Amino acid sequence: MDVTLQLTSYPGLDERITILRAADEVDAVFVRTERFNILVDTLATPALCRQALDLLAEKMGRRPLLVINSHMDWDHFWGNAALDRSVPIIAHATATDRLRDPAAQQVLAEKKQEPRFQAVELVAPNITFAGETMALHGGDLTLELIHTPGHTPDHIAVWVPEIRTCLAVDTVEHPIPEVWSSDPADLCALIASLKQIQDLQADYVVLAHGQRADPAVVDSNLRYFARLRDRVAGLGEIDIGATDLADRGGVRLQDLVTVPEDMTAETRVFYERCHRSNLAAVIAAYKAGIKFISDGSDG
Numbered sequence: 001m002d003v004t005l006q007l008t009s010y011p012g013l014d015e016r017i018t019i020l021r022a023a024d025e026v027d028a029v030f031v032r033t034e035r036f037n038i039l040v041d042t043l044a045t046p047a048l049c050r051q052a053l054d055l056l057a058e059k060m061g062r063r064p065l066l067v068i069n070s071h072m073d074w075d076h077f078w079g080n081a082a083l084d085r086s087v088p089i090i091a092h093a094t095a096t097d098r099l100r101d102p103a104a105q106q107v108l109a110e111k112k113q114e115p116r117f118q119a120v121e122l123v124a125p126n127i128t129f130a131g132e133t134m135a136l137h138g139g140d141l142t143l144e145l146i147h148t149p150g151h152t153p154d155h156i157a158v159w160v161p162e163i164r165t166c167l168a169v170d171t172v173e174h175p176i177p178e179v180w181s182s183d184p185a186d187l188c189a190l191i192a193s194l195k196q197i198q199d200l201q202a203d204y205v206v207l208a209h210g211q212r213a214d215p216a217v218v219d220s221n222l223r224y225f226a227r228l229r230d231r232v233a234g235l236g237e238i239d240i241g242a243t244d245l246a247d248r249g250g251v252r253l254q255d256l257v258t259v260p261e262d263m264t265a266e267t268r269v270f271y272e273r274c275h276r277s278n279l280a281a282v283i284a285a286y287k288a289g290i291k292f293i294s295d296g297s298d299g
């Protein structure tokens with residue numbers, strides 16, 4: 001599959017922000033500030049990242065480039081190898097753990113069967129922060145990096161307070177985000193991260209998948225988890241243990257959210273898999289008696 005890259009935006013979004021759209025694979029984001037340029041994510045291959053840098057050349061001027069890796073999922077950082085070695089690449093400290101995990105090499109080995117991934121090498125971030133937040137002071141714009149675990153342990157979102165814009169990356173997804181594992185702790189983390197983004201009361205919540213910047217998606221993601229909790233709580237012991245549970249009426253993806261009609265079959269399969277992971281985590285939390293979402297989240 002060949003992916004072409006396009007520069008785009010959303011109606012009303014500040015002109016210092018540019019969306020880099022790699023077809024329907026992923027969106028990265030470019031932010032221009034007075035002091036420096038910031039690229040949030042490097043796309044899925046060095047070739048795509050190179051294309052992005054070429055397309056952005058005019059917007060970049062002579063300002064230095066800083067790169068943020070939102071998290072160590074292949075579609076967001078495999079373009080790192082295209083960057084000059086002097087470019088600062090910022091990520092959360094837990095990104096380093098993910099890169100060290102054998103799973104990182106395993107995903108690469110599997111994906112390399114596709115020709116476009118053959119030039120990928122895993123290039124690690126070179127600046128990491130271990131706390132909850134870190135700020136980049138660009139002069140006219142501030143980029144607050146917020147640790148938002150749950151989708152992955154290393155995930156960060158970016159908040160730009162001056163223009164009330166949140167780059168939510170994969171914490172918020174349309175139609176649903178995906179939790180890291182069936183461990184209730186990850187589910188609790190994802191809900192807390194969604195709440196944290198909701199509390200920003202952003203005018204724009206820019207997603208990496210789903211091609212949207214509508215803050216209402218945050219509310220609908222929280223509503224989905226609240227509904228899922230209620231449906232699971234309404235099931236009996238036998239039903240909860242059923243292996244085909246995710247295919248049964250009431251707890252299927254389409255019973256909980258409106259699945260876009262124009263969604264491709266491939267994307268639908270992907271989100272049904274996400275839904276199964278979420279369902280497993282919600283069931284694990286239910287069995288352990290862990291309350292992962294407050295009752296006010298389904299309004």
Ligand SMILES: [Zn+2]
Binds near residue numbers: 073075076170208
């Ligand atoms: Zn992603």
